[in-house]
Amino acid sequence: MPFIIPANTLASGGYGVANSYRGGTDDHYLVRDKVTPTAVVDFTFSVWVKRSKIADKSCIVSSWGGDTNNTGSIFFTDGDKLTFEGQTGGSYSANGGVRKITTQLFRDVSAWSHLVFQKDDGAFKIYHNGTEITAFDTNTQSSGTNIFNNASGNTTVGNENLAASDHDFQGYIAEAVFIDGQALAPTSFGEFDDSGIWKPIDVSGLTFGNNGFYLDFEDSSAMGNDATGGTDFTLQNVAAADQSTDTCTNNFCTWNSLDSFYSSATFSEGNTTVVTPNASLTYATATVGLSSGRWYFEVQPFDPSDNNNIGIVDHVSTSNSSDAGELQFQPRGWCYRQVGNVYNNNSSVSGSWSSYSAGVTIGVFVDLEDNKIYWSRNGVMQNSGTGVTITAAASTDTGFYFPAVGDYVTNDDTTFRTNFGGVSSFAISSGVTDDNGYGTFEYTPSVTVDSTAKKFYAICTKNLAEYG
8 A cells, every 4th residue: 555654664763743633624724823924035834744535625724915915825726736826916926926736646545745835035846755846737936025924814724714715624734834934955854764765853943933833733632732832823613533643654544535436425534434325335445455464443324224334345346236336245345234234245144243323333353364354333242252254365356455334225325434543533432542552442452252362453554564
């Protein structure tokens, strides 16, 4: 899988990022008024992002100068190109204006990326994972001042917030840093390790300037805290539940919004919620394929239907028709159905499973060491803790198993709220971690099954480096 930051880059004690902000819909953002800048000529903005929705305008940061002729923003276009633009006096090509739209597309919803936006006197530059971007569909810029760093208006993170526009950032933001008065190279924020992977470094020792800030999102009760000691950001519809441990140094599994051609599903809340439409008979899969180890995740159906499938499968959906598309029909797909049975290859598996309803938390335990799968219902192991035998991952079509959810009635649309451990789309009251201290779950991933104590782990890159 295409992870930007493997966990083994931290094996020798490298810098770790603890938290991120999960952006979403409903007008979520953080905002702060600007002050007189240290130096209006130069600035640098550095940020780590993980997208969750493509083909939709998604704004990372914006600057509002008080009217529509003095604005700036950094965003992904609805065509998935990265845009860096600012206008002063209504111009993108004079008075310090800029409009740079990349030729490169950004469509990966499974990986973290590092972006640096720099103004050095009259030169504007963009860097992606330590390397300068030089190919642009649109590339206009001029010298002088710039709307991103002046004394007027405000700075908004996670939303455009310009002239009543929205365009919330869909995904995760970590290590958001603005440097007022200096044009810093990407090496002030990251470095290549010995394997050529770009990874973050400690930025706390930088000089941030009057308008500078550092959002590390480490305080869930104050997500707008400026770690430099400056004025904190005001929160708009941002809550403690928007803090995530899915970061650029520990990348967590989510639902794969690119696997939606046949399912026509909709994804939200950082791809932790998936809604299947009532016109499809198929399933959605996650971003991480599992080939070895023991893994745990939780799913909570959020409607009262009796047509839900929760489990694993060895390939993405290839049909939205009956039989061929349904999770329960897949030769190497196993699912716990809401009516209280388990199916594989359109056959009911012998055993005892309770039915479940909306709001019940289903735990999924995938054991690829003993080739078993288990389910729990509100923390109670089903089938008396006896596992269902599955095909070894190496003998499947892809060599991997993917978490999967779906329904099996055409007139049913089902909402699946999910917790892979990085952040949950349903409320967590207990906050249990795995045995390595990763993930935040409602129920414990360490259980006794088949008369054996087994430890299951959150699906994240730190655990995958050890067990995957």
